[in-house]
Amino acid sequence: MTKISIIVPIYNVEKYLKRSLDSLVNQTLEDIEIILVDDGSTDNSHKIAEDYKENYSNVLLVTKENGGLSDARNFGLQYASGEYIAFIDSDDYVESQMFERMYNLSENGRKKIIESNFLWEFPDKNVKDVVKKYNSLNEYLVKGRVVAWNKIYKKSWLDTLDFKFPVGRLYEDQDFFFKMVANLQNIEEIAVDDHIGVHYVQRSNSISYNKSTRIRDIFWIYNDIIEYYRVHKVTCYKDEMEYRFTRNLLGNVLIRKVLKQKDRKLKRELLSEIKSYIDTNFPNWKRNKYLNERSKQNLYLKMVNSITYKLFYLY
Template identity: 40%
Template sequence: MLISIIVPVYKVERYLDKCVKSLLNQTYNEIEILLIDDGSPDSCPKLCEEYAEKYEVVKCLHKSNGGLSSARNYGVLYARGEYIAFVDSDDYVEKTYIEDMVKLKEKFDADFVITRTSRENEDGSGKTKVPPFEAFVTNKNEALFYVYSQTKVGWAAYGKLYPKSVLLKYPFPDGYFEDCACMYNIINESSKIAIGNYGSNYHYVQHEGSILISKLSQKHYRIFEICKEFGCFIDSNYPNMSILKVMMYYFGVVQLLTLQKMSWKSYKKIFMKYRRMFRNNYKSVLREKRISKQKKIYMLFLCSRPEIFLAQRKIINALKQIHKM
């Protein structure tokens, strides 16, 4: 079974070689690596051409700049594989990254595979600890819960093995948090979803200038548009899973607080908008056994003492910056 690995490339000349070499080192041999040059203004286009000339499994495609979603969707159109995996060009993977996902698919006869990933700083510090759990197969209801409550796995585009047919039907939308905005449709198209714990296989590397640590802008508020769209989807398809709407808005607030520099004034404006929803639904979150104690405590502070919640997030962000120095 041929697996197409799609790598969007834009202004990553410092990191591209490590990424590509980790893909060339895969133990699963039936792969093609599609390097999608998204109109990068640096030496990346030339580097992509050199990889394609040197390695038969590498193909280089050039396009005008359109953003991450546009590059991924472009790669899907040209992919020859029945299944597709995404890798960000400033990240890297272990040699069994593809093989482990293929084994999960075959073991459970799954049509969609989701795995844990790890996060680290550019210098290799701050690696996330991945709690162990046995791989399992589940249905779309349970998979939606795990992904959108951020339990065991998340909604990032990487760390997953997709049927090409579903990606053609549900392309990534433009803008920030694009993977979050389409993942529920992809899950909804799947009947058997395999979930595995290969957290150390995919290394998400957090660099300066990343969306996760960039300054707050209007674009970041798109997360709440996605929350609204997701809420409509849940109401129409899974009305008994309304707790996920609350969790999505919770993660929307946390996403901005944890990853962006936000003033108390900006935070208070957001919190006041969603305060009633959090307070009215906190007890249902508390009763949900699959949600971690840590998330429940965070939501308690978010509901009762928002100023403490904000202070706690700022302290965590400051400690991360000190650790990177």
């Protein structure tokens, strides 16, 4: 039986692909399959992937027209036969024992999500992202890493949920993460491997690193999550979602992306849209119980809020 199916979307990453695939074919865990999804690459990526398919019996290569990261992940899912599913980006690489450690935490399939710690590899520095455990699903929503590539997911569970990554949108991992959590019963369904497993490579020319790419997708993603929770009558996480969404909008989106826009008109439009979105969907966010907890992140968020209106009028 295949223990883990690892889905690897590939698009024009010839410079990084060998390192990524070497880290996967050299895993210490046996009975894994590696599903390479060539998403219409125009460089040498397809040839590199073909070489691995020819040399490793557990490597499958499938090709499709370019549709983006979410579309490639969804496409790869139909070929997966493993007990667990993993998604690895083709410019990242993993430690050789990562999947063995994660699978050993599955408790014979009782865990629905197992996640690993990771290292952010920026062009000028590395930053560890380390968690030892989560004490509740509420804490997981507030502090959990909203990425798909540091986790393995119970396939039979995913099959019953029958939802996919949103195609054509950035921030797709946030959509996937919050919908996953909505379908968990308790924190015991999650395990954490406290070792560094993934090397998450931040390229200055990648889509996720580019500050001027489809910033407005975040509004679509959050609306989709909110609607999913409404339809499925999940009402117990309102404070957690309010805190997480406003923190991301005022922190990551506003400071790291909007304010670095060179187009003054676009910058002003985005500032106005962020303010309007928060005022409409989370009018009482400043009284959020998580915001009132003392932490560096919350002090930062309050500072950002205090200058938001000044920024709006400045630009």
